[in-house]
Amino acid sequence: MQFDLNNMTFPKLLKAQSAAFGTKKTALRKKGLGIWQNCNWQQYLDNVRTLALGLHSLGFGSGHKLAIIGNNRPESVFAEIAAQAAGGIAVSLYHDSTPQEIATALIQFDVTVAIVEDQEQVDKLLDQREQLPNLHRIIHIQKRGMRKYCDERLVTFETVQGFGMTLGDQQPELFDTLIAAGTGDDIAIICLTSGTTGQPKGAMLSFRNLLSMSLALNEADPKNVQDEFVSLLPLAWFGEQLMSVAAPLVVGYTVNFPEKQETTMADLREIGPHIMLSPPKVWESIAASVSVRMMDSTPFKKFMFNTFMPVGERYADCLLSGTSPSVSLKIGRFFADILLFRALRDRLGLSHVRSALTGGSSLGTSVFRFFHAIGVNLKQLYGQTEIAGVTCMHRNGCVKGTSVGVPLSGTEIKIDENGEVLSKSDGLFKGYFGDEVATRQIITADGWLKSGDAGFLDSDGHLTITDRICDALTLSDGSRFSAQHIENNLRFSPYVAEAVVFGGGSAPLVALIGISSRVVGKWAGDNKLSYMTFAELTSLPEVIELISGEVSKVNVGLPDIARISRFAVIYKELDADEGELTRTGKVRREAVAVIYNKIIDALHAETDVVSIDTTIDFPDGKSGHIRTTVTTRKI
Numbered sequence: 001m002q003f004d005l006n007n008m009t010f011p012k013l014l015k016a017q018s019a020a021f022g023t024k025k026t027a028l029r030k031k032g033l034g035i036w037q038n039c040n041w042q043q044y045l046d047n048v049r050t051l052a053l054g055l056h057s058l059g060f061g062s063g064h065k066l067a068i069i070g071n072n073r074p075e076s077v078f079a080e081i082a083a084q085a086a087g088g089i090a091v092s093l094y095h096d097s098t099p100q101e102i103a104t105a106l107i108q109f110d111v112t113v114a115i116v117e118d119q120e121q122v123d124k125l126l127d128q129r130e131q132l133p134n135l136h137r138i139i140h141i142q143k144r145g146m147r148k149y150c151d152e153r154l155v156t157f158e159t160v161q162g163f164g165m166t167l168g169d170q171q172p173e174l175f176d177t178l179i180a181a182g183t184g185d186d187i188a189i190i191c192l193t194s195g196t197t198g199q200p201k202g203a204m205l206s207f208r209n210l211l212s213m214s215l216a217l218n219e220a221d222p223k224n225v226q227d228e229f230v231s232l233l234p235l236a237w238f239g240e241q242l243m244s245v246a247a248p249l250v251v252g253y254t255v256n257f258p259e260k261q262e263t264t265m266a267d268l269r270e271i272g273p274h275i276m277l278s279p280p281k282v283w284e285s286i287a288a289s290v291s292v293r294m295m296d297s298t299p300f301k302k303f304m305f306n307t308f309m310p311v312g313e314r315y316a317d318c319l320l321s322g323t324s325p326s327v328s329l330k331i332g333r334f335f336a337d338i339l340l341f342r343a344l345r346d347r348l349g350l351s352h353v354r355s356a357l358t359g360g361s362s363l364g365t366s367v368f369r370f371f372h373a374i375g376v377n378l379k380q381l382y383g384q385t386e387i388a389g390v391t392c393m394h395r396n397g398c399v400k401g402t403s404v405g406v407p408l409s410g411t412e413i414k415i416d417e418n419g420e421v422l423s424k425s426d427g428l429f430k431g432y433f434g435d436e437v438a439t440r441q442i443i444t445a446d447g448w449l450k451s452g453d454a455g456f457l458d459s460d461g462h463l464t465i466t467d468r469i470c471d472a473l474t475l476s477d478g479s480r481f482s483a484q485h486i487e488n489n490l491r492f493s494p495y496v497a498e499a500v501v502f503g504g505g506s507a508p509l510v511a512l513i514g515i516s517s518r519v520v521g522k523w524a525g526d527n528k529l530s531y532m533t534f535a536e537l538t539s540l541p542e543v544i545e546l547i548s549g550e551v552s553k554v555n556v557g558l559p560d561i562a563r564i565s566r567f568a569v570i571y572k573e574l575d576a577d578e579g580e581l582t583r584t585g586k587v588r589r590e591a592v593a594v595i596y597n598k599i600i601d602a603l604h605a606e607t608d609v610v611s612i613d614t615t616i617d618f619p620d621g622k623s624g625h626i627r628t629t630v631t632t633r634k635i
Contacts, residue, residue: 005426009182009207011048011085013249018045021252025225028074031259031267039074041252047074047161049175051082054164055113056178058137062087065109065190069093069102069124070117072231072257075141075157077245079115080235084188085179091190091202092236094583095121096576103128106135109190109202109433113137115157119145126151184208190433191238193385194360194582202433203385212426213388214246216408220393221355221379227253227274228352232264232282237584238385239359243277265289269349276353279360280367281585283378284491286348287370291494292519295526308336312373319372320401341374350376357381359390361586362465364488368401380404382463386442387411387449388427392463403462413463414448420469421455422448454480471589473504473562481562486511487587489557493550494519498574500592501564502600508565510603512596513547514574520546535571535628544569548633555635566603568632570596571612578616603632 021027021041028039039047060066066083068076068090080090091109093102095117102124106114112134116122122140125132129151140146141157168175188210190202229248233240244255253275258267294305315333318325325333345351356371359381371378379394382404391413394405407413411425428449431439442450454472455465466472467482475481483501490499490511498514517534520543524531531537547569555563574580579591593600602610610630 005184005208005212008184008211009084009179009186010081010188010210010245010249011052011179011182013211014041014045014048014081015179017041017249017252025252026254027248027252028077028255028257029271030074030257031263034259036256036270044074044078047078048081048085050161050164050168051078051157052085052164052178053167053175054160054162055082055086055088056174057163057167058113058160060086060088060113060137064088064113065091065111067091067093067102067106067109067111067114068116068235069097069114069121070095070141071260072233072235072240072244073117073141074257075115075117076235077255080189080245083113084182084186085175087178087181089187089190089204092234092241093192094234094236097124097583098577099124099127103131105192105200105202106132111135113139115139115141118142122146122149122154182207184211187430189241191241191385192236192583194584194586195588200582201435201438204430204433205385205388206430209388209427209429210242210246211250212410213390213408214242214250216410216425216427217242217390217393218247218251219409220395221357223247223251223253223275223355225252227251227354228256228271229253229275230256230258230268230271230273232258232268232276232278234583237279237360238389239277239279239381242389243275265349269347272349272352274352274354275357276350276355277357277359277381279584280358280363280488283358283363283371284367287367287492288494288516288519290344290348290370292522295522304340308340309373311336312341312375313369316369316372320369320399322400337375344374345376353377355379355396357393359383360584362467362484362488364485364492365401366489366492370492372399372401382465384423384449384451386429387423387425388429390427391423391425400460400462403458403464405463406461407463413457415456418469419454419456421451421453421463421465423451424448473501473509475504475561476506477561479561481559486554486558486562486564489554490551493553495523495546495550498587500587500589502593503565503604507604509562510600511551511564511567512592512599513551513567513569515543515547515569517573534573535626538569538571539628539631541631544631544633548635551635564635566606566632566634568599568603568610568630570599571626571628571630572616599630599632602630606632606634608632 018041023040023042026038027041027044030037066088068079083090093105125138138153139155139157139160184207187204188207189205192200231244248255256271258264311332315325315329356376356378381390382392383390391411392405392407414422416422453465454467454469455463457463467484471483473481473483486501487499490496497516500512503509529542551564551567576583599610613627615625
């Protein structure tokens with residue numbers, strides 16, 4: 001298919017793909033009540049048409065904003081493209097956002113219509129109704145629990161589509177007229193930035209931005225119409241927008257939506273996708289799950305894993321360093337694949353994966369090595385929401401474990417005098433919605449996008465990111481070292497869910513460790529250790545000793561002056577609702593430093609025990625009181 005980026009939009013692409021595939025090919029697939037339900041390309045277009053006309057009949061039009069709140073499902077995609085077809089702009093929000101976070105976003109982006117999944121999301125909006133006088137319509141997809149609601153703004157998804165059917169019968173040419181008016185430079189979506197260093201901003205991205213990036217990504221990592229993709233992450237994350245909306249419209253592959261979060265891994269295995277894109281948190285979780293399963297395995301399976309995993313790791317080391325494996329290693333890897341890795345990939349739902357991609361933040365080299373060891377072609381992406389997601393990526397057969405690959409076609413990368421990575425391409429956004437000052441701050445006078453990341457280009461053109469400029473550590477000898485490198489290696493341990501490193505200069509490096517409740521809880525049970533709460537689990541001497549061993553393992557691979565001198569296991573899991581994580585799972589370092597300042601001060605002062613007496617807020621709006629002691633341990 002030929003693309004005129006000046007004229008092409010998502011609704012026009014959907015119309016073209018529907019003409020090409022019609023009812024012959026599945027476009028979207030959703031699992032409900034244990035059964036996969038198919039939506040072909042003609043049904044995809046029909047749903048978008050009736051919803052777009054229904055929105056038009058409600059007065060939604062050019063420049064209006066439509067928020068989409070809920071778990072990923074076909075209706076979420078219908079809503080986005082229908083809003084665009086009607087001349088409006090889509091804004092996807094995270095389904096687990098608090099009512100206040102949602103209200104802030106709706107006010108910030110001047111949203112007039114919201115399409116939400118269920119009663120839970122409706123309640124969030126109604127709880128904030130006094131703050132949202134400009135929200136004229138709340139369209140809910142599921143009817144369960146909504147029978148007694150009588151707010152005049154509420155209307156069902158089916159009802160709006162019914163309005164569209166009626167209008168379509170009255171004006172058969174209206175839908176084609178509406179989508180014909182769109183151009184490539186129209187704003188398609190307002191996409192939230194991660195908000196690692198502050199409140200998320202709304203990046204305005206045009207159809208040209210999205211489609212030029214999708215075409216460049218497909219050139220670097222080809223996809224085809226037979227491919228299957230499983231939508232694992234919220235559509236509010238830009239990577240999911242690229243892979244679940246833009247790329248399928250360009251290529252024609254099938255997007256699958258799991259039934260619910262708890263069944264994701266089982267659904268993934270049923271589909272057996274050819275393409276995967278997930279942030280490091282997901283890949284780290286999958287790697288950790290293997291370690292957990294090995295704890296419960298039979299002696300024979302443990303023997304097989306311990307025998308063949310080192311073979312795979314040596315083979316991966318050759319691939320990632322660009323050296324050729326020896327003949328004996330190739331033979332060993334062949335038998336390891338037959339006897340172990342093939343079954344392991346199938347168990348993880350990765351047996352058919354041709355292209356496994358990770359992006360959004362740094363992935364530890366240990367995790368990267370693990371997946372290449374078991375035969376998963378994991379490749380790193382690098383980019384920013386502000387440049388439509390991707391600027392660099394690994395190519396097949398040219399994966400360097402320490403780099404994020406080479407620039408995509410049409411993308412320029414340079415390093416400025418401060419060591420900051422700058423980029424430029426057709427994906428460069430239109431600016432932050434309602435924030436011209438922040439827009440001017442992130443784009444240089446000559447049109448380069450600032451990343452906030454420190455990095456360098458090697459002789460092969462590969463870009464390596466060392467750390468966020470603001471997070472890089474200055475060691476006692478004046479050298480700079482990546483905090484992310486240490487944290488990523490710590491998180492490779494199945495017992496460690498989070499790690500945040502502080503210190504530098506004259507102060508030694510210390511770490512806050514967040515344990516995995518599932519893995520450490522199981523370990524404690526296997527070792528007959530009793531506890532009642534998560535806080536009690538973190539304070540067990542045996543658990544502290546266990547984590548001490550994990551930190552010591554990481555220290556062995558670090559320079560002497562970059563080693564962790566002391567650590568503490570924190571008494572709760574880091575939580576986005578507490579402001580400690582972004583909605584994409586990135587640590588908000590500044591917030592963590594404030595919330596746990598008492599423990600950090602104790603680590604630097606080499607105080608052995610810290611008394612904690614605090615209140616925490618839970619996602620359901622309730623609060624709880626924690627009174628415990630935290631032990632700091634010297635390594």
